[in-house]
Amino acid sequence: MIKKYKIIFLVLLFIVLAGFVLFSVIRWRANESFRRSVSSEKEAIARGDDIVDYGLYAKDKTIKMIFYLGESLPWVDSDSFKFLASESYVLEHDYAKDKNGFIVEGFRSTYLNQHVDVKTFRYVGGVYFADKNYVYAETLFSILKDADPKTFYILLENYGSTYNSIGADKKNVYVGALKLDGADPKTFQVIAYDFFKDKNNIFEYGKMVEGADQNTYTRLDYGYSKDKNHVFYHGKILAGLDASFVTITWSKYASDFKFVYDGDKLINDADPETFNCPKLGLCYDKNYVYSNDNRIANSDGHTFIFLSDHYAKDKNNVYYVAEEGLGAFVLDGAHPKTFKVLQDTIDVSYGKDNLRVYINRDYMIGVNAKKFNVLSNEEQNRCFDATDGNYYFKNGGSVDLRECSDIQGGEF
Numbered sequence: 001m002i003k004k005y006k007i008i009f010l011v012l013l014f015i016v017l018a019g020f021v022l023f024s025v026i027r028w029r030a031n032e033s034f035r036r037s038v039s040s041e042k043e044a045i046a047r048g049d050d051i052v053d054y055g056l057y058a059k060d061k062t063i064k065m066i067f068y069l070g071e072s073l074p075w076v077d078s079d080s081f082k083f084l085a086s087e088s089y090v091l092e093h094d095y096a097k098d099k100n101g102f103i104v105e106g107f108r109s110t111y112l113n114q115h116v117d118v119k120t121f122r123y124v125g126g127v128y129f130a131d132k133n134y135v136y137a138e139t140l141f142s143i144l145k146d147a148d149p150k151t152f153y154i155l156l157e158n159y160g161s162t163y164n165s166i167g168a169d170k171k172n173v174y175v176g177a178l179k180l181d182g183a184d185p186k187t188f189q190v191i192a193y194d195f196f197k198d199k200n201n202i203f204e205y206g207k208m209v210e211g212a213d214q215n216t217y218t219r220l221d222y223g224y225s226k227d228k229n230h231v232f233y234h235g236k237i238l239a240g241l242d243a244s245f246v247t248i249t250w251s252k253y254a255s256d257f258k259f260v261y262d263g264d265k266l267i268n269d270a271d272p273e274t275f276n277c278p279k280l281g282l283c284y285d286k287n288y289v290y291s292n293d294n295r296i297a298n299s300d301g302h303t304f305i306f307l308s309d310h311y312a313k314d315k316n317n318v319y320y321v322a323e324e325g326l327g328a329f330v331l332d333g334a335h336p337k338t339f340k341v342l343q344d345t346i347d348v349s350y351g352k353d354n355l356r357v358y359i360n361r362d363y364m365i366g367v368n369a370k371k372f373n374v375l376s377n378e379e380q381n382r383c384f385d386a387t388d389g390n391y392y393f394k395n396g397g398s399v400d401l402r403e404c405s406d407i408q409g410g411e412f
Contacts (some may be wrong), residue, residue, distance in 0.1 A: 041067040051148055054083040054107075056094050062403070068100075068106035076103060078359035080145050085123040085170040091138060091163060092159050095129075097121060112151075115141065125154035126165025127176065135169070145179045146172055166190065175206060179267075182208045195219060209235040222252040223263065231256075234263045240266075250252035262293035269295060278306070287316060291327035308344035311351050320349070320361035329361045342386075348395050350374050350386060357388075359396030 034404070041058050045051060049062035058067040059117040064078035070389035087094040087105075098174035102112040104120070112121075117131040124130050127138040144152075148169040156166040159175070167174045167258060173183035173196075180196070180203055187199035196203040202212040206226065209217070213227040224246075225232045231241040242256040254261045260270035270285055277283040283290040289299035300314040312319045318334035321327075333337075335353040341351040349360050356363045357372045368388040375385055383404035384392035392399045 008021050023045055029142065030037075040072065043072045051193060054096075055086045057083055057096055068103075071106070073103075073106060075108075084121075084129075085262065090126055095123065112141065124152055124167070126157040126167060127157075128152065128165060128167050135174075137174075139177060141178040144174050147174065147179075155185075159190070178206055178207065187198065192219065196241075204232075204235040207235055211237060214374070220246075220254075221248045224254050228350070233261065236264050238264065238266075253277060265293050267293050267295070274301070279321055279328040282319075282321050283314075289317075289319070289328065291329070292325075294327075296328065298329060307339075308341045308349070309341075310344050310349045313339060318351070318353075320358075322361070331358055331361060332363060334358065334363075343374075348385075350396075362394055362396075364393075367393075 013020055015272055024387065031300065031390075041051070041060070044060045044063070044065065044067070049060045052059040052061060056069055058070075059065075059078060059081060060067065061078075065245045066073045066076040066081050070306075076100040077100060079215050082097050084097060085091055086096040093104050093314075097118060099118075100108075101118055102109040102116070103265050105111070116129075116136070117133060119274055120132040122130055124135070128144075129136045129138070129141075130149040130152055135144040135152045136142065136148050137144060146169075149169075150173070151170040152167060153169070155173070159165075159166045164176050166176075168185035168188065170185065173180045173185050173188050182197070182201055183203060184198040184200060186385055189197050191197055194205050197217075198213065200214075202209040202217050204216060209232060211230060212232070213229060216228040217225065218227070223234050225235075226243040226246060229243060231238045231243050231246045233254070238254065238259075238261050240259045241254060241261065242258070245256045246254055248254050252262065253267075255270075255272040255275055257272055260267045260272050260275050267290065269288065270283075270290065274286040275283060276285065281292050284299075284301040284304045286301050288301045289296045289304050296317070296319075298316050303315040304312065305314070306312045306321075310319055310321050312328070313336045315336060318331040318339045319328040320331055324327065331351075333352075333356060335355070338353040339351060340353075342352060344350075349358075351358045352369050355369055357367045357369050359365070368390065371390075372388040373386065375387065382401045384394045384402075386393040392401060
């Protein structure tokens, strides 16, 4: 009899437990269906759900849903979701994670899931992240050489330009993903963009300046610097320049009484006392003419003169001086004695000698140089600006008058 009641009790218990499990499953499916039906953060807010705002991301604690830019991400595990960092002037993207991996801008990041330890991955600051193994810079998630993730910290979150920071660990200093060899983290200082110092050394442009005197080292213009002993360009000593007498021209040349440099390149044979740069990319001295840092062959600096803004000459050559520091170009075959400027504007320059006509730095083919003239402003129109008596030209190209809508009757 007792055995019979025991069997009945067990059967009833099983029915109750089965019913509870079935009810839980039905309730979970109903909640999950409802949860997935919530497609936007706006709906959740309107319903009064408990929302945690992370900026681009949001977490609905009521229905356990993650949103990105207001749209639901039902594939993200809400319980393990952790927001890491927002897109900013320093960071190019936003980052989050859950137990299944990384989320970047609302999508799973296959790259990070394959290369980074999810469990220990954290945002350090600036452009830097770390896990138990490495420190990373955001750009291509470069691994910082020799960086210690346990002691790594931010020295300067926003450094110099977009997506750049300075960090350090107990032994090293890093600019972006670059290790600054020889830098001491404890005494490291940022003086200016790409200019640092510590208790022992000066650093410029990502490297130690060898031979620099800390107490007298100062920055000049155009990448130059000096101390009591040397002149430097981007941290490289310029041999022979006297730091006491060096001058920097607006055209980026450095000189003293003996030498002239363009950056770290010595301009051979240049005379420092008469070296002059009237335009960016064009210089001359008592002997020669220079296009940027190159001496122009057969040039004569003693007779060099400007004829207009873009044309110049010496006793041997005629030159076209380009804009934007592109330098000077010798006009092929031009005769200095007979060359004259016909027009010189920002848009187009005409010049000629007794044999050829030149448009900017090139000569025109098949043109009668003796009869070629630039028309006056009153005579010019949108179809042509010059003529040689037989043909009409616009910006150096010949014009078919039949296609010129401004001409009435076709006779001139």
